[in-house]
Amino acid sequence: MESEKQVEQKIRRRQFLSFAAFAGLNGMAWSAWAIFRKLPADDHQLSAFTRGVLNVNEKLNNKLFSSTHLAPTYPTAMATKNPRANGTAGLNEGSFDVANWRLRVQSPHLAPNILEITIEDIKKLPKTEICFDFKCIEGWNEIVYYGGVKFSDFLNHYQLGTRQGKINSEHLKDWYNYISLVTPDGEYYVGLDMKSALHPQTILCYELNGAPLPLEHGAPLRLIIPVKYGVKNLKRIGMITFSDAQPKDYWHERGYVYDAAL
């Protein structure tokens, strides 16, 4: 049996130990936070630790991905009349001449090394239209109506995107890992994983709301890739290349995740 004094002592001892542990753990948590915030950033603005966790997220997203998961589509009447143009990176070249524009595609199997394609050539390919909910990484979204050529149709037509330079049943697993798209002035550039590029809703786009694409929206040809945030929907495509290594990506270099996947 404990006396009153013993109980009081016991209470004080347990309170002291608990609060000491509590203070100690708080101190450790605070130190961990301070260290975390001071971790050196890599050349992509984030610490190796943060980037590592985000890469795990990307791997999980990749597992979720299926080319049968489609962005919901809407009647074209619901499309906004004046979609936001937002970013201007890569569009600043004042002397840009739409008439003399060529889409340049680089691939080791091409002879010569670079294929030059006119907008007329692209418009000859089967047309695909899509009216979907465009999502900006800033947090806004609006229903837009775009027209162009399915990216997979384009690759098939020109036999592009595989290591062997051929697309047939024997080469289904021969796709390069990544595609790089760069504006003509080289100022804006995105990298895409091949699965997303081959998604049936990914298009090389030359029409907005049934009319030719305006300059501020990336005329004459831009990318529309509904399975990714707007930042990947590069305007005014200059050059397309293929690679197995991850190509450089404008917003990835500025601290965002690489895949920007939705």
Next chain:
Amino acid sequence: MKYIKNKHPLAIRWFHWVNFPVLFVMIWSGLLIYWGNDVYRLGWGNTTLIQFFPTSFYDLFNLKARLAEGMSLHFLFAWIFIFNGIGYVLYTTFSGEWRFLLPNRKSFKEAWQVLLYDLRLSKVHPPEKKFNGAQQIAYTSVILMGAGSLLTGLAIYKPIQLSGLCALMGGYATARILHFVLTIGFVLFFFVHIVQVIKAGWNNFQAMVTGFEVQVKEDSPVEESIKP
């Protein structure tokens, strides 16, 4: 004579105190993200009662132009928030603690009594027990809100790969609003919680650290002495 009455199991204290800073980081990084498209307001037509948020608010807490940082923090700390929340639910389910926490038929009447008493509209003191009806409703609601934040969060994180969930949450734009409203709910919960903890006093607060409350019994010392 004083005696020790155990109140909060160690696991619950861990979940509680881990969640506190983690939820703080989630809300703060969420604000860094929300700044990118800060369109919400309370009002009608051209009348705005509350703007989320005025420029002074962003300046005060230095929240501007940190979207990339906000996203990286949000999608890193979300893991701790999720695992801690799941751990709490599993623990309360299997330990039986849920019996004290889940509201029952009497909780709503009791919560009404607590409200009247706290607003000094009634002198009927609510029953003294581990958690009263108002607490049961509040602590269960905040867990449901956490689940809501996770689901609406996933819906706006992967609206296409998780399009079914996104549709269930009312679509992308609605899910984003719900995610925001739930966050405001957490902030309101936090302030009410702090006021109630201050009102309840030191013995109640220290129990969340030590696990026990100190109680006093006036009967003969033999009966209520505590076995070691």
